[in-house]
Amino acid sequence: MVHQDPDTHPLTPPQTLHEIFPPVHKSHILNCAFASWHTRYKSITPEARTIPLTPEFLTYLREDGIILPDDDDEDAPLPSSSQDSDEEMLAPTNFPPGAEDEEDEEDKARNPTRRFPALHAQVKQAIASLGGSVTPKLNWSSPTDALFMSATHSLECRSPAEIYLLLKSSDFITHDLEHAFDDTCPSSPLDPSSIPYHLVLRKYFSINPALEFRTFVAGRRILGITQRDLNHYPFLQELRSEIRSLIVDFFEDHLQSFPDEDFVFDCYVEPTVRNGRRRKVWLVDINPFAPRTDSRLFSWGEVLRLRTQDFREEEEVVEVRLVEIDDPEAWGFNSATYSASKLPREVVEAGVQGEEAVWEFARRWRGIMEEIERGEGGDED
Ligand SMILES: Nc1ncnc2c1ncn2[C@@H]1O[C@H](COP(=O)(O)OP(=O)(O)OP(=O)(O)O)[C@@H](O)[C@H]1O
Numbered sequence: 001m002v003h004q005d006p007d008t009h010p011l012t013p014p015q016t017l018h019e020i021f022p023p024v025h026k027s028h029i030l031n032c033a034f035a036s037w038h039t040r041y042k043s044i045t046p047e048a049r050t051i052p053l054t055p056e057f058l059t060y061l062r063e064d065g066i067i068l069p070d071d072d073d074e075d076a077p078l079p080s081s082s083q084d085s086d087e088e089m090l091a092p093t094n095f096p097p098g099a100e101d102e103e104d105e106e107d108k109a110r111n112p113t114r115r116f117p118a119l120h121a122q123v124k125q126a127i128a129s130l131g132g133s134v135t136p137k138l139n140w141s142s143p144t145d146a147l148f149m150s151a152t153h154s155l156e157c158r159s160p161a162e163i164y165l166l167l168k169s170s171d172f173i174t175h176d177l178e179h180a181f182d183d184t185c186p187s188s189p190l191d192p193s194s195i196p197y198h199l200v201l202r203k204y205f206s207i208n209p210a211l212e213f214r215t216f217v218a219g220r221r222i223l224g225i226t227q228r229d230l231n232h233y234p235f236l237q238e239l240r241s242e243i244r245s246l247i248v249d250f251f252e253d254h255l256q257s258f259p260d261e262d263f264v265f266d267c268y269v270e271p272t273v274r275n276g277r278r279r280k281v282w283l284v285d286i287n288p289f290a291p292r293t294d295s296r297l298f299s300w301g302e303v304l305r306l307r308t309q310d311f312r313e314e315e316e317v318v319e320v321r322l323v324e325i326d327d328p329e330a331w332g333f334n335s336a337t338y339s340a341s342k343l344p345r346e347v348v349e350a351g352v353q354g355e356e357a358v359w360e361f362a363r364r365w366r367g368i369m370e371e372i373e374r375g376e377g378g379d380e381d
């Protein structure tokens with residue numbers, strides 16, 4: 001072995017996650033877009049519509065500021081050429097010249113739907129055809145980080161305005177629009193401007209988050225299954241082997257033909273057993289096998305190790321990883337994932353009680369932190 005002097009031969013820098021992942025091709029990202037796989041897997045996906053997005057709507061999404069159609073405007077008749085000419089005949093002389101154009105521009109700015117009337121009508125029609133209540137997403141992401149903008153604190157939308165508000169408020173949607181091909185192999189000639197964008201509207205139903213699972217697939221075999229929601233649900237322990245066999249069979253029956261060998265799929269196991277039959281499993285999403293996909297209760301390091309492990313079919317039992325009662329996840333710290341603006345209850349209460357109480361809280365908090373640093377942290381109180 002050749003000895004290397006670190007001064008003259010700098011050591012290889014530690015590998016980053018991106019370097020140890022199998023290369024992510026742009027085609028893989030495109031295959032994971034909802035509209036790409038939905039046609040193939042319609043029968044196993046809860047009812048949804050995909051609406052191709054126009055350049056006008058994409059510009060609207062990308063713009064700063066949030067202008068939404070108000071309810072009156074939404075039902076206002078859309079300007080047509082014949083109407084325009086009638087109005088011209090009846091209208092008083094237009095002075096100063098160009099004032100009408102300015103009004104039209106203002107109107108368009110006030111009611112953005114005048115810039116994409118056909119698409120707006122399609123959105124309305126899709127909501128109605130899905131029973132009046134939908135949850136939106138773009139090619140890859142739901143606006144789950146924009147829940148704070150929703151009056152109901154849910155992704156349930158009953159009008160186009162609610163959908164536009166969530167999409168425009170979400171960084172995850174911005175990621176879909178501006179960073180879809182980040183960290184992909186540079187060799188592919190595909191350009192982000194060639195991405196076909198779709199608005200996905202899914203019929204809204206009340207999901208039990210305990211029964212949402214994420215499954216890692218590599219080389220067309222399942223590496224592991226994890227709970228998606230990071231809370232402890234005692235009843236899942238008893239269901240563990242049923243969940244394993246349902247998801248493994250679901251994968252073998254439907255998803256082994258996915259165009260890529262490596263991917264991550266999300267599914268929902270129905271809570272009710274109908275007439276003694278097996279529970280139904282629904283496909284919720286397909287995600288890239290890439291660092292951008294959250295590995296939930298696994299670490300990506302573990303998943304990547306499982307990927308390269310020797311595999312003997314008869315011996316291998318797929319792990320279903322659940323939040324156990326004593327896992328830190330079960331203590332509820334995870335509830336703050338998308339709520340950077342949330343404060344601990346004690347801080348809010350102290351704030352309500354006045355300045356004295358805030359200082360008292362800060363003093364106690366500093367004491368707790370000092371105890372932890374000295375290694376004395378416990379739950380003596
Ligand atoms: N039809 C539906 N009705 C109600 N809620 C739904 C529906 N479909 C999905 N959801 C909820 O929305 C959540 C997010 O959906 P989805 O997994 O498609 O988003 P995502 O942005 O791809 O998430 P991730 O970043 O974790 O991959 C799901 O975990 C589920 O709780």
Ligand SMILES: [Mg+2]
Nearest residue numbers: 140285286287
């Ligand atoms: Mg997803």
